[in-house]
Amino acid sequence: MRALILGGGGFLGRKLAGALAARGSLRGAAISRLAQVDLAAPEPVSGAEGLALDITDRAATAALLGQGWDAIFHLAAVVSGQAEAELETGLAVNLQGSLNVLEGARAAGGAPVLVFASSVAVYGGDVPDPLHDFVALQPQTSYGAQKAAVELLVSDHARRGLIDGRSVRLPTVTVRPGKPNAAASSFMSSIFREPLQGQTANCPVGEDYPIWHCSPRVVIRNLIHAAEVDGAALGATRAFALPGRRDTVGEMIAAMTRVAGPEAATRITWERDPVIERIVMGWRAGLRPDHALRLGFVADASFEDNIRGFLEDDVAA
Amino acid sequence: MRALILGGGGFLGRKLAGALAARGSLRGAAISRLAQVDLAAPEPVSGAEGLALDITDRAATAALLGQGWDAIFHLAAVVSGQAEAELETGLAVNLQGSLNVLEGARAAGGAPVLVFASSVAVYGGDVPDPLHDFVALQPQTSYGAQKAAVELLVSDHARRGLIDGRSVRLPTVTVRPGKPNAAASSFMSSIFREPLQGQTANCPVGEDYPIWHCSPRVVIRNLIHAAEVDGAALGATRAFALPGRRDTVGEMIAAMTRVAGPEAATRITWERDPVIERIVMGWRAGLRPDHALRLGFVADASFEDNIRGFLEDDVAA
Numbered sequence: 001m002r003a004l005i006l007g008g009g010g011f012l013g014r015k016l017a018g019a020l021a022a023r024g025s026l027r028g029a030a031i032s033r034l035a036q037v038d039l040a041a042p043e044p045v046s047g048a049e050g051l052a053l054d055i056t057d058r059a060a061t062a063a064l065l066g067q068g069w070d071a072i073f074h075l076a077a078v079v080s081g082q083a084e085a086e087l088e089t090g091l092a093v094n095l096q097g098s099l100n101v102l103e104g105a106r107a108a109g110g111a112p113v114l115v116f117a118s119s120v121a122v123y124g125g126d127v128p129d130p131l132h133d134f135v136a137l138q139p140q141t142s143y144g145a146q147k148a149a150v151e152l153l154v155s156d157h158a159r160r161g162l163i164d165g166r167s168v169r170l171p172t173v174t175v176r177p178g179k180p181n182a183a184a185s186s187f188m189s190s191i192f193r194e195p196l197q198g199q200t201a202n203c204p205v206g207e208d209y210p211i212w213h214c215s216p217r218v219v220i221r222n223l224i225h226a227a228e229v230d231g232a233a234l235g236a237t238r239a240f241a242l243p244g245r246r247d248t249v250g251e252m253i254a255a256m257t258r259v260a261g262p263e264a265a266t267r268i269t270w271e272r273d274p275v276i277e278r279i280v281m282g283w284r285a286g287l288r289p290d291h292a293l294r295l296g297f298v299a300d301a302s303f304e305d306n307i308r309g310f311l312e313d314d315v316a317a
Numbered sequence: 318m319r320a321l322i323l324g325g326g327g328f329l330g331r332k333l334a335g336a337l338a339a340r341g342s343l344r345g346a347a348i349s350r351l352a353q354v355d356l357a358a359p360e361p362v363s364g365a366e367g368l369a370l371d372i373t374d375r376a377a378t379a380a381l382l383g384q385g386w387d388a389i390f391h392l393a394a395v396v397s398g399q400a401e402a403e404l405e406t407g408l409a410v411n412l413q414g415s416l417n418v419l420e421g422a423r424a425a426g427g428a429p430v431l432v433f434a435s436s437v438a439v440y441g442g443d444v445p446d447p448l449h450d451f452v453a454l455q456p457q458t459s460y461g462a463q464k465a466a467v468e469l470l471v472s473d474h475a476r477r478g479l480i481d482g483r484s485v486r487l488p489t490v491t492v493r494p495g496k497p498n499a500a501a502s503s504f505m506s507s508i509f510r511e512p513l514q515g516q517t518a519n520c521p522v523g524e525d526y527p528i529w530h531c532s533p534r535v536v537i538r539n540l541i542h543a544a545e546v547d548g549a550a551l552g553a554t555r556a557f558a559l560p561g562r563r564d565t566v567g568e569m570i571a572a573m574t575r576v577a578g579p580e581a582a583t584r585i586t587w588e589r590d591p592v593i594e595r596i597v598m599g600w601r602a603g604l605r606p607d608h609a610l611r612l613g614f615v616a617d618a619s620f621e622d623n624i625r626g627f628l629e630d631d632v633a634a
Contacts, residue, residue, distance in 0.1 A: 087423075087477065091416070095470075099408070106404075125553030127451045134444045136451045138472065138553045145473035149466040153412075155455065156462035160404065236442030236455045 001029035002068060006055060006101060007075030008036025011176055012117070012219065014045065016073060019220050021047040026071055027113070027228050037064065038076070055097035065104025071113040071227050072163075074101055079183035080121055083143035084279060094146035102153055106162040114154065115226045116167040118239060120212050121283060122148040123169075129286040133240055140282030141184075151239035158231075158238050166234065168226045168292075171214040171244030174252075175306065177314035184279040188213065191249070192256055192307065195264035197315065204273030207250035210285035214244045214299060215306035216313070222297045229295050241289040243299035255303035260311070318346035319385060320544075323372060323418060324392030325353025328493050329434070329536065331362065333390060336537050338364040343388055344430070344545050354381065355393070372414035382421025388430040388544050391418055396500035397438055400460035401596060411463035419470055423479040431471065432543045433484040435556060437529050438600060439465040440486075446603040450557055457599030458501075468556035475548075475555050483551065485543045485609075488531040488561030491569075492623065494631035501596035505530065508566070509573055509624065512581035514632065521590030524567035527602035531561045531616060532623035534630070539614045546612050558606040560616035572620035577628070 003026055007013045017036045024031055034048040044050035055061050055076050065072070076097065077083075083090030098116070105112055122145075123131050125138025139145045151167040158165035175196075176189035187204055188211055194201035214222075222242050247255075253265050289297070300306050320343055324330045334353045341348055351365040361367035372378050372393050382389075393414060394400075400407030415433070422429055439462075440448050442455025456462045468484040475482035492513075493506035504521055505528055511518035531539075539559050564572075570582050606614070617623050 087479075095416075099412075134453045136453055137469070139469065140476065140553070142473050142477070145469045149469045152454070152456065152462045152466045152469075156459050159457065160459070162404075236457070 001026050001031045001070050002033040003031055003071045003073070004035050004037060004069040005073045005075065006037050006053070007077065007117075008050070009038030009040065009042030010075060011178055012173065012216070012223070013038065013073075013075050014042065015216055015220050016075070016223055017045045017048050019224060021045050026224070029070070055100055056092050058100045058103070061097075061100040062104040062107060065101065066108050068108060068110070069112050071115070072101070072105060073115045073117070073223060073227070074098065075117045077117070079181055080141055080143035080279060081182040081184045081186070083146065084141055084184070087142055090142050090146055094143065095149060098150040099153065102157055102163070106157060111161055111164050113227050114163045114165045115223060116150060116154045116165065117223070118147045118151050118167045118169045119144065120169050120171055120241065120244075120287070122151070123284040123287070124282045129284070130288045131241070131284055131286055132288045133237060133291040141279055155238045159236075164231050165238055166226050166229070167239035168222065169239070169241040170219055171212045171242060173216055173219050174211075174213050175310040175314070176216065177310070184276050187276065191268050192252070192310070195267035196256070196260055196307070196311065198267070200267045200269060202269045202271050203249060204271065204276040205249065205280060207248060207253070209249050209280070210246055211249065211252070212244045212246055212285040212287050214242065215309050217309045218298060218300050225297055233295055237291050240291045241287050243289045243292050243297050244287065245300055245303065246285045246287070247303055252303050256307050259304050259307040318343050318348045318387050319350040320348055320388045320390070321352050321354060321386040322390045322392065323354050323370070324394065324434075325367070326355030326357065326359030327392060328495055329490065329533070329540070330355065330390075330392050331359065332533055332537050333392070333540055334362045334365050336541060338362050343541070346387070372417055373409050375417045375420070378414075378417040379421040379424060382418065383425050385425060385427070386429050387427075388432070389418070389422060390432045390434070390540060390544070391415065392434045394434070396498055397458055397460035397596060398499040398501045398503070400463065401458055401501070404459055407459050407463055411460065412466060415467040416470065419474055419480070423474060428478055428481050430544050431480045431482045432540060433467060433471045433482065434540070435464045435468050435484045435486045436461060437486050437488055437558065437561075437604070439468070440601040440604070441599045446601070447605045448558070448601055448603055449605045450554060450608040458596055472555040476553070481548050482555055483543050483546070484556035485539065486556070486558040487536055488529045488559060490533055490536050491528075491530050492627040492631070493533065494627070501593050504593065508585050509569070509627070512584035513573070513577055513624070513628065515584070517584045517586060519586045519588050520566060521588065521593040522566065522597060524565060524570070526566045526597070527563055528566065528569070529561045529563050529602040529604050531559065532626050534626050535615060535617050542614055550612055554608050557608045558604050560606045560609050560614050561604065562617055562620065563602045563604070564620055569620050573624050576621050576624040
């Protein structure tokens with residue numbers, strides 16, 4: 001089992017590499033090669049390689065994919081805020097880069113498993129709630145549109161037997177460790193991560209803003225399950241929402257208070273940001289991920305668990 | 318009003334050019350320039366220009382689009398049969414070519430109206446009937462997947478105000494004049510066109526195969542309406558099915574017999590073609606095009622009218 005993580009230097013890529021290295025196998029086979037690939041070669045987890053690749057470079061992508069991989073996790077992307085601010089960059093990386101990955105995978109042969117990290121940002125527009133597995137996609141960000149377009153191409157490559165593709169729509173993953181980034185959803189981690197560590201953070205939306213979210217632990221477990229689930233069980237529905245929880249910002253802050261005490265919440269400021277608000281108000285939280293639940297994907301039991309996981313995995317470490 | 322027809326040398330492009338030239342105006346403005354563009358410069362209708370362009374040529378596409386157009390009809394594509402047989406060709410023309418068109422349109426500025434000819438081929442898969450305006454797309458052909466991906470990018474460009482985009486999903490257009498082509502649906506015209514003119518034609522599917530179809534007259538009327546309909550009335554639903562009729566092959570043949578007598582139907586042979594069948598069985602006929610009907614798009618009253626229209630417009634001429 002040779003496993004490749006594109007976007008392997010990012011927060012999820014590193015956690016995924018760590019989880020794969022720790023379990024040592026995937027799809028019932030021992031992992032013989034594990035590579036973390038990113039624009040700059042990542043510092044790999046123990047047992048993995050760190051490789052540099054710009055997926056907008058078609059030839060370089062073909063060369064790397066051509067080395068032969070049994071499972072490819074495609075997490076490489078520019079995030080929502082940047083894709084909205086820079087249409088050309090988003091199209092180059094999120095769309096054309098993904099096309100290069102698909103081209104490389106089909107040229108390599110062997111129909112590798114390809115897990116594409118899509119996003120809840122594909123939902124939006126005039127589509128009525130609830131967002132079940134068979135609703136139309138009317139993304140209200142360029143990031144979401146690019147992810148949705150790639151989903152279609154992944155599914156078509158899978159239909160043709162060129163890859164064994166699975167596109168999973170990630171909830172907002174919170175609490176993310178590290179620094180704020182250019183994702184419009186970045187504050188959804190900052191307002192917990194910073195206050196829990198004695199710093200202030202701003203919440204640019206109101207307390208009643210609802211989020212479809214999951215913890216890093218759960219999303220890593222689901223990404224691995226996405227590679228392992230039986231392709232035949234997917235049917236034609238090879239792009240689908242992962243389970244998540246729907247909570248408002250206020251409910252999540254209350255959960256943080258129950259775990260860590262009342263101090264943290266006092267460090268949150270509440271200045272509205274119309275740019276962020278315009279993007280995230282186009283997102284949706286009313287999902288019904290029946291397909292994923294039937295296939296054994298999971299959600300967090302509570303946001304309290306999520307806060308505890310962050311304190312254990314990222315603050316203690 | 319400067320109007321550009323990409324794919325202007327094809328059957329629909331020529332009819333559209335003729336209709337636009339005949340009415341002389343679009344969106345309430347006199348047409349001052351009308352161009353039919355295709356791989357080889359088309360013989361233009363009276364009052365139009367014929368120009369050569371390969372939309373896979375990014376620079377040439379940018380140069381043509383940069384000349385300044387108020388309305389762009391994007392009908393240029395490789396058809397379903399070819400896109401299924403040659404994945405790379407379909408991706409190059411239907412996807413990358415369309416990306417070049419969008420790039421040219423956004424670089425030109427002025428947010429031109431862009432009517433993208435999508436297709437009922439975007440529907441399929443595990444999505445339950447009826448196919449209303451808010452159902453997921455699980456295309457079962459590469460042609461359909463490429464069209465669906467472009468729809469998303471057209472809608473995103475429209476959302477950003479870069480174009481005033483509208484993607485309309487064409488039913489199977491029958492009866493097409495001329496020769497059979499590489500479209501998997503080609504037989505749906507052949508079995509009427511050839512027998513009505515004394516020749517034999519083969520039907521590769523059974524009599525009970527249902528088709529979502531419309532006549533050339535109606536689709537041209539709807540394409541023009543797609544350019545004229547008020548953008549604000551579309552909301553976020555800028556990709557939608559055009560009205561059509563659902564009839565079986567057998568019902569359509571009966572209609573031909575009622576108009577033209579019993580001779581024609583005896584010229585149809587019934588040899589199954591598994592390649593064609595595999596493609597067209599993935600298509601769907603149970604559509605509910607409510608959005609389009611509300612916006613004033615129309616369907617044929619009967620297939621008899623459609624046969625009469627073919628005899629008047631294409632056989633007599």
